[in-house]
Amino acid sequence: xxxxxxxxxxxxxxxxxxxxxxxxxxxxxxxxxxxxxxxxxxxxxxxxxxxxxxxxxxxxxxxxxxxxxxxxxxxxxxxxxxxxxxxxxxxxxxxxxxxxxxxxxxxxxxxxxxxxxxxxxxxxxxxxxxxxxxxxxxxxxxxxxxxxxxxxxxxxxxxxxxxxxxxxxxxxxxxxxxxxxxxxxxxxxxxxxxxxxxxxxxxxxxxxxxxxxxxxxxxxxxxxxxxxxxxxxxxxxxxxxxxxxxxxxxxxxxxxxxxxxxxxxxxxxxxxxxxxxxxxxxxxxxxxxxxxxxxxxxxxxxxxxxxxxxxxxxxxxxxxx
Amino acid sequence: xxxxxxxxxxxxxxxxxxxxxxxxxxxxxxxxxxxxxxxxxxxxxxxxxxxxxxxxxxxxxxxxxxxxxxxxxxxxxxxxxxxxxxxxxxxxxxxxxxxxxxxxxxxxxxxxxxxxxxxxxxxxxxxxxxxxxxxxxxxxxxxxxxxxxxxxxxxxxxxxxxxxxxxxxxxxxxxxxxxxxxxxxxxxxxxxxxxxxxxxxxxxxxxxxxxxxxxxxxxxxxxxxxxxxxxxxxxxxxxxxxxxxxxxxxxxxxxxxxxxxxxxxxxxxxxxxxxxxxxxxxxxxxxxxxxxxxxxxxxxxxxxxxxxxxxxxxxxxxxxxxxxxxxxxxxxxxxxxxxxxxxxxxxxxxxxxxxxxxxxxxxxxxxxxxxxxxxx
Numbered sequence: 001x002x003x004x005x006x007x008x009x010x011x012x013x014x015x016x017x018x019x020x021x022x023x024x025x026x027x028x029x030x031x032x033x034x035x036x037x038x039x040x041x042x043x044x045x046x047x048x049x050x051x052x053x054x055x056x057x058x059x060x061x062x063x064x065x066x067x068x069x070x071x072x073x074x075x076x077x078x079x080x081x082x083x084x085x086x087x088x089x090x091x092x093x094x095x096x097x098x099x100x101x102x103x104x105x106x107x108x109x110x111x112x113x114x115x116x117x118x119x120x121x122x123x124x125x126x127x128x129x130x131x132x133x134x135x136x137x138x139x140x141x142x143x144x145x146x147x148x149x150x151x152x153x154x155x156x157x158x159x160x161x162x163x164x165x166x167x168x169x170x171x172x173x174x175x176x177x178x179x180x181x182x183x184x185x186x187x188x189x190x191x192x193x194x195x196x197x198x199x200x201x202x203x204x205x206x207x208x209x210x211x212x213x214x215x216x217x218x219x220x221x222x223x224x225x226x227x228x229x230x231x232x233x234x235x236x237x238x239x240x241x242x243x244x245x246x247x248x249x250x251x252x253x254x255x256x257x258x259x260x261x262x263x264x265x266x267x268x269x270x271x272x273x274x275x276x277x278x279x280x281x282x283x284x285x286x287x288x289x290x291x292x293x294x295x296x297x298x299x300x301x302x303x304x305x306x307x308x309x310x311x312x313x314x315x316x317x318x319x320x321x
Numbered sequence: 322x323x324x325x326x327x328x329x330x331x332x333x334x335x336x337x338x339x340x341x342x343x344x345x346x347x348x349x350x351x352x353x354x355x356x357x358x359x360x361x362x363x364x365x366x367x368x369x370x371x372x373x374x375x376x377x378x379x380x381x382x383x384x385x386x387x388x389x390x391x392x393x394x395x396x397x398x399x400x401x402x403x404x405x406x407x408x409x410x411x412x413x414x415x416x417x418x419x420x421x422x423x424x425x426x427x428x429x430x431x432x433x434x435x436x437x438x439x440x441x442x443x444x445x446x447x448x449x450x451x452x453x454x455x456x457x458x459x460x461x462x463x464x465x466x467x468x469x470x471x472x473x474x475x476x477x478x479x480x481x482x483x484x485x486x487x488x489x490x491x492x493x494x495x496x497x498x499x500x501x502x503x504x505x506x507x508x509x510x511x512x513x514x515x516x517x518x519x520x521x522x523x524x525x526x527x528x529x530x531x532x533x534x535x536x537x538x539x540x541x542x543x544x545x546x547x548x549x550x551x552x553x554x555x556x557x558x559x560x561x562x563x564x565x566x567x568x569x570x571x572x573x574x575x576x577x578x579x580x581x582x583x584x585x586x587x588x589x590x591x592x593x594x595x596x597x598x599x600x601x602x603x604x605x606x607x608x609x610x611x612x613x614x615x616x617x618x619x620x621x622x623x624x625x626x627x628x629x630x631x632x633x634x635x636x637x638x639x640x641x642x643x644x645x646x647x648x649x650x651x652x653x654x655x656x657x658x659x660x661x662x663x664x665x666x667x668x669x670x671x672x673x674x675x676x677x678x679x680x681x682x683x684x685x686x687x688x689x690x691x692x693x694x695x696x697x
Contacts, residue, residue, distance in 0.1 A: 055535050157554070159587050180531055180558045182602075184594070187556070191584070191594040209608050210565070216538045220561045220606035231601025232594035234583050 025285065025296065028309035033318040036307065040263040040282060042074040042255055046242075047089075048081055049267035049289015050312060054215040057096045058288050060313020065098065067316050074255055075104060078264075080206035080241040080271055082109040082177030082222065083132035085141070106250060108205035108222075108241035109134035112175045113142040114250060115203060115240045125172030128193050130186045130225055131179050135205065139175070147171065148189065153181035157188055167192040176229050176237065177205035178222040180213070191232040202233065206241030208271055212289060242266075243274035265312060267291055269303040282306050286314075401659060401670060404683035407692040414656060415635040417442060418625075420616075421453040421463075423641035423663015424686060428589035431470045432662050434687020439472060441690060449478060450625055454580035454615040454645060456483040456551035456596065459511035480625060482579035482596075482615035483508035486549045487516040488624055489577065489614045499546030502567050504560045504599055505553050505579065513549075521545065522563065527555025531562065541566040550603050550611065551579030552596040565606040576607065580615030582645060586664065616640075617648035622655075639686060641665055643677040656680050 026032055045051060051061055068075060077089070077100060084092065086102040086109075093100040112135055116127070121144065129135050129149040136149040147168060157165055171193040179186070194200050208221035226237055240246045248259065263282040266272020267289025276283035285305040287293060295301060296308060309315070404410065419425060425435055439449060451463070451474060458466065460483075464476035486509060490501070495518065503509050503522040513520045521542060531539070539559075545567040553560070568576050578600040585595035600611055614620045626633055636655040640646020641663025650657035657679035661667060669675060670682060683692070 054533070157593075159554075159593075162590075163588070164590055165593070180533060182556070182558055182561070184554045184556050187594045187598050191598070192592075195584075195592070207605070209606050213533045214537050215535055217566075219533065220558070220565050220602075223608075224561055224565075224602045224606040227605025228598045228602035231581065231604075232583050232598035234597075 025304045025308045026306065028284065028307045028314055028318060030318050030320070032307060033315055036263060036282065036284070037071065037073075037315075037319070039261070040073070041257045041261040042076060042263070043068060044076050044078050044251065044262055044264045044276075044281070045312070046264075046266035046268070046272045046289075047077055047079040048212050050265060050286055051077070051098075052092075052096065053212045053289070055092075055096075056215045057098075058311055058313075060311065060316060062098055064313045064316040067319070074257065075100075076106065076251060076254070077104060078106045078242065078247060078251070078275075080108045080208050080222070081211065082107060082112070082135050082205035082241070084109065084134040085137035086110050088134060088137070103254070106247050107134060107138075108177060108247075109138045111240035111247050111250075112177070112203055112205050113138040113144065115238070115246060116144060116173060117142050121173060121201075124170065126168055126170050128168070128171045128174045128190055129177075130182065130190055130229065131175060131177035131205065131222075132181075135175055135177050148186060150181060152186050152189070153183065155183070155185040157185050165189075165192065167196070169197060171197055171200060173201040173203055174229070175203045175205065176222065176226045178208075178211075178213075179225050180219075182225050182228070187228055187232060190229050194229070194233045194235060202229065202235050202237045204237035204239045204241075206271065207239060208268065210290065218290060242271040243278055245275065245279045248275075248279045269296070269301065269305070273303050273305045276305075277303070284309065286311050288312070399678065401678045401680065401682045404658065404681040404688060404692060407689045410637060410656070410658070410681065411442065411445060411447065411689065414447070414637040416448040416450060416629070416631050416637070418450045418452050418622075418636055418638045418650070418655070419686070420638075420640035420642065420646045420663075421451055422455060422586050424639060424660055425451070425472070426466075426470060427586060427663070430589055431472075432685055432687075434685065434690060436472055438687045438689050439474075448629065448631070449474070450480065450629075451478055452480045452616065452621055452625075452649075454482045454582055454596070455585065456481060456486070456508050456579040456615070457506040458483065458508040459515070460484050461511070462508060480621050481508060481512075482551060482621075483512045485614040485621050485624070486551070486577055486579050487512040487518065489612075489620060490518060490547060491516050492624075495547060495575075498544070500542060500544050502542075502545045502548045502564055504556065504564050504603065505549060505551035505596075506555070509549055509551055509579065522560060524555045526560050526563065527553075527557055529557070529559040531558050539563070539566065541570070543571055545571055545574060547575040547577055548603070549577045549579065550596070550600050552582075552585065553599045556599055556602070561602055561606060564603055568603070568607045568609060576603065576609050576611045578611035578613045578615070580645070581611075581613060582615075582642075584664075592664075616645040617652055619649065619653045622649065622653035626653075643670070643675065643679070647677050647679045650679070651677070658683065660685050662686075 086105045089105045090102040126145045126147050127139055128147050136146045139146040167189055174190045174193050194202050204226040207223040207226050209223040210218040211221040213219040259280040264276030265284045267286050273283045283305040285308040288311040460476040460479045463479045467474040500519045503520050510523045541563055548564045548567050568574050581597040581600050582595035583597045584592040587593040633654040638650025638655045639658045641660050647657045659679040659682040662685040
């Protein structure tokens with residue numbers, strides 16, 4: 001079944017790969033905030049730059065989420081950050097004082113495992129992972145055999161003649177996500193699998209160029225590791241995270257809500273907002289993460305959210321609650 | 322910087338949009354090098370625009386890519402001819418440019434008949450030049466490799482992409498008070514040093530670790546004016562972040578790639594992820610395209626044509642890779658000879674999805690000596 005939109009290179013604020021909304025974004029105010037709330041049954045929140053920055057909660061988030069729940073709105077969290085599994089994310093939410101369970105979380109690590117599941121990835125095949133524990137855990141939960149991941153962080157290649165770099169011929173898919181332990185060994189392993197194992201899939205959890213892995217600055221995202229593997233294999237990956245709408249099918253199964261009654265809240269134009277537009281949702285950009293007002297307003301940007309505001313808690317303060 | 326950012330964004334967008342575009346062209350700039358663009362519509366850069374971005378080069382090997390394969394040549398080429406009259410080819414040119422990996426040697430093993438072939442060409446008064454995308458060694462270090470293999474080649478005849486990066490910075494008068502951050506190996510560092518530039522990074526940063534925790538800030542030198550990226554076996558997140566910060570935050574910072582080869586024959590037994598991987602990583606985090614100094618960019622061709630005062634029509638480029646060596650030769654207006662002793666085999670050359678056709682092909686360079694008995 002056609003679940004996945006094939007992603008081209010460089011999701012980029014000026015890319016036209018989604019439904020490009022040419023009208024200007026509206027600044028959120030009392031009137032339109034009320035109208036938004038009335039027209040939406042479910043809010044889909046991105047996490048990095050929206051709910052938290054690194055390990056620091058953004059001001060006013062808990063109260064805003066409580067208010068939305070009290071009004072009967074469904075809340076779901078859709079994150080491209082593949083370093084944690086859904087269960088690990090639920091633990092992170094708990095530690096920040098937010099009551100969110102794993103079934104309300106859709107991480108790109110979960111998306112990768114689900115992609116293999118819905119496409120009937122054979123159980124005797126293995127998956128090589130360039131990424132963190134989150135991807136490995138979700139693969140294992142889904143019943144797949146994962147190789148690589150954090151385990152390969154300290155491995156080094158040898159280059160002596162008569163010394164062959166071996167790779168497992170049963171690897172049928174390579175999943176690439178954010179990996180702060182990226183090294184040449186992993187790149188070479190993944191490259192050999194993709195180039196030499198017939199039919200080997202190349203799956204990217206996401207292609208975000210940078211993200212707020214810590215509160216103080218941006219760091220290279222999965223887009224970096226994915227592009228490294230594109231560079232050595234000359235292949236484009238199947239992208240399961242935003243802006244691909246693969247995850248939307250799972251979200252629709254969870255709620256009986258049409259996408260036009262959903263609102264995406266995110267900080268990134270070329271993933272969050274494009275995801276929302278591609279799926280036919282309303283879109284609200286927050287400026288508490290990677291996107292600034294000037295990036296939004298820049299003439300080279302063609303992705304316009306329906307609304308924008310400084311941060312999530314503006315919803316609360318604008319409604320005077 | 323805003324102009325460059327806008328250009329790089331439009332290049333990236335065009336690459337995104339034009340994955341099956343068939344319009345490609347070569348631009349002649351007032352500067353000393355030609356650069357390839359994969360834009361379907363493009364007007365011009367100002368004469369002072371030094372950061373002309375070269376986009377990724379697709380490998381023309383069939384069976385390897387999920388996306389459509391594209392060649393970069395602007396000419397509609399007839400199919401490559403098997404080399405039958407070696408003497409005629411030799412007589413028609415004044416200079417031979419040889420790639421190294423897969424042409425002269427494979428890993429550390431010399432390919433059969435190479436010394437005698439080079440001697441024969443020299444005895445006929447031909448100039449020999451060696452152009453390699455491999456940036457791990459400096460020209461001097463390559464000179465030593467040639468010597469160990471018993472070949473009579475001096476470092477002035479060698480042009481590695483490590484040298485090309487330093488030569489490029491020299492050609493644009495890169496200020497000596499600015500620094501260069503290197504994601505790459507020793508060869509690049511040595512060439513930068515020889516050219517009088519200050520550098521940071523290199524293999525030493527391969528041991529640096531990151532801890533992504535609250536309150537941690539990675540600092541970077543604001544005087545870095547260029548990031549040079551090439552093949553790097555000590556590649557890690559620290560270097561990616563450092564390079565990314567420099568490119569994104571230091572005004573006017575250049576992003577230079579030694580080359581974008583997808584794979585390389587580090588050992589003769591198998592392929593290894595190449596410079597294209599490290600360069601891809603930085604493209605991914607910066608969303609910028611680099612300026613490529615190695616093949617198939619003609620920077621090195623222009624440099625040596627200028628240095629030796631030779632006409633490009635008097636050159637024959639000999640290489641084993643279609644999308645770097647042969648394209649390099651074609652972009653430069655030279656004759657081209659593909660050898661099948663390296664990464665390309667006959668079926669790859671003749672595949673319908675390959676659009677890069679050299680003038681001639683043959684098994685290996687020693688066929689120059691024995692062409693009447695060579696069979697392909």
